[in-house]
Amino acid sequence: MRIVLTGGGTGGHIYPAVAIGKHMQQLDPDTRLLYIGTENGMESRVVPGQSIPFEAIEITGFRRKLSLENIKTVMRFLKGVKRSKALLREFKPDVVVGTGGYVCGPVVYAAAKLGIPTFIHEQNAIPGLTNQFLSRYADHIGVSFPESEKQFPRAKATSYTGNPVASNVLRAAPGKGLESLGLQAGTRLALIVGGSRGARALNEAVIEMAPKLSRLAGARVVFVTGDIYYESTKERIQALGAGSSLTLVPYLNNMAEVLRDTALVVSRSGASSLAEITALGLPSILIPSPNVTNNHQEANARSLVNAGAAELLLEKELSGEKLLGAMEALLGDRKRMAAMSGAASKLAVPDSAARIADALLGLRRFR
Template structure:
């Protein structure tokens, strides 16, 4: 039985692809999996909940300016490498896979120095600093976007796979999902979501959108505010009933536990442009209005969104220009021009890579089989 370490942390965009890859590995053959993350990151909670073993090492990124804090970080990095080597000696992995975040640095560097096969998965068009550095020492780089290859210093290791998506996202059925969520079969459903914590600018703009479309026949605005802004949205709108309905055409929820059903039920989505969310949009063949988060590292969400816009799969609104009127105009245009909507859906589906998780799993197992050859 092959033993595999997966490492990623800091954000859901690094953690959930790792979980998806783990599930795909288990679908191929029996494997023993250990996740490595930081002791206080999201991964320390999510990974045990997913049923996997978890080990932690301290890790943090360098500041962009020369500071005393960077000296302390470098000292901690030396300790992290020692801890990573200890984990490798005890677990004896056949391959180590990183999906992003500072924690990948120590464990993948230690693995490469120990002649253990290594691989990273880069979700975005603009690679993270850690992954660009690690590309010098790992054996493979699995790319979520073809466009990312030119941005890696070592390109011959890069393989375009697409970003892995959960089977539940791909398999959810439209009619069943609408019945589960209480959405009428023929309504034009717009799913609005800015991530688990929400997106304040999107939530603020949506206040005017809800007021404009209130009681519009044949329309459902399904707005996932995130837990942080939910109370404020309810307060600003007023007249939201106990089930979350604002008039007959808007539904306000704080958190959507069953996102596969929400996406399967949707005709159009209004999203940020994180790589994982866009991969799910693509495999569902969903038209989208994208509002990239402007403070993402190196503005990578804007570059992700541009791929979808260039393909004809999405419209994009820059966060600084986001208004209720902009959203109203786009929603009305797409609602009234079903041919345009269908073209966007077809373009989105062409960007999807339903086999990404399985392809990455097979690549990792192929590397694991070469452990003794290094």
């Protein structure tokens, strides 16, 4: 099978595409992949590192108000469609998979115009603009949240597939995460992470609460600061004379292993993070980023909160004392933690990649 993958801008779009491609190769080692992204996007660095052939087109996103730049974007879109058609004719894919981000627009649109079956995957509870546009051209739509199905055209084949990145954490071996952090087996771990780049508001809250971490019933706190905040956060916490119960790291290359050994996670509510949290049945405190399109992270978080799987703390209400209080209450209530864990597990779709594979194979037969 020959598959073109496309998605970009953030890891939340890129890693699901990579996970889909890798799963298809596991099913059939003869599967050939081609990833189409942008030269300057994160995908241009991530995808080649996954040993997937990569080609680039030039495209930018639309602004949400009328501007001269949008006229230029339309021209780039048309140019991107032309370039995409050339790449598709050369590669001859059986199906094109789009996972969001503006680069998907010209690629999936070009595939539809060439009569190539198309599948788009929406990770968030509120669909992005590109997937909303592409839904009229796609042959099949997969969603990560069941409530998203009603936001796409009824006439389209739409299915609740979950997010395929969850399979990575399920493969992680227990104990390896604690070992990598230099912590003893059996350590009760509370993980705080503000996304791959970190989050200033969360860093400020952790600095404020650092001298009071002894309140957390013997739990060890690991805080992923983000590269740009690491040195300043470390210096400020050291100046407070705090940190004996705190491990600071700028980034985790083995996030799946660490999550596997985590008792409680404090996190943003990007779709991939929530897929991993529910796959492992982790109780969580979610702090949605307010700086995202359509405030979709809050919608993502409320999906878990409404199911009893997480607690919500809005960034505008965030402080060190509020975060510490929420963590203290949960870590001190094992019955509540167990209930949240069970609720999170019920939201998981452990066979997400397999569901998407079935859809892709169906599109291939349809062709």
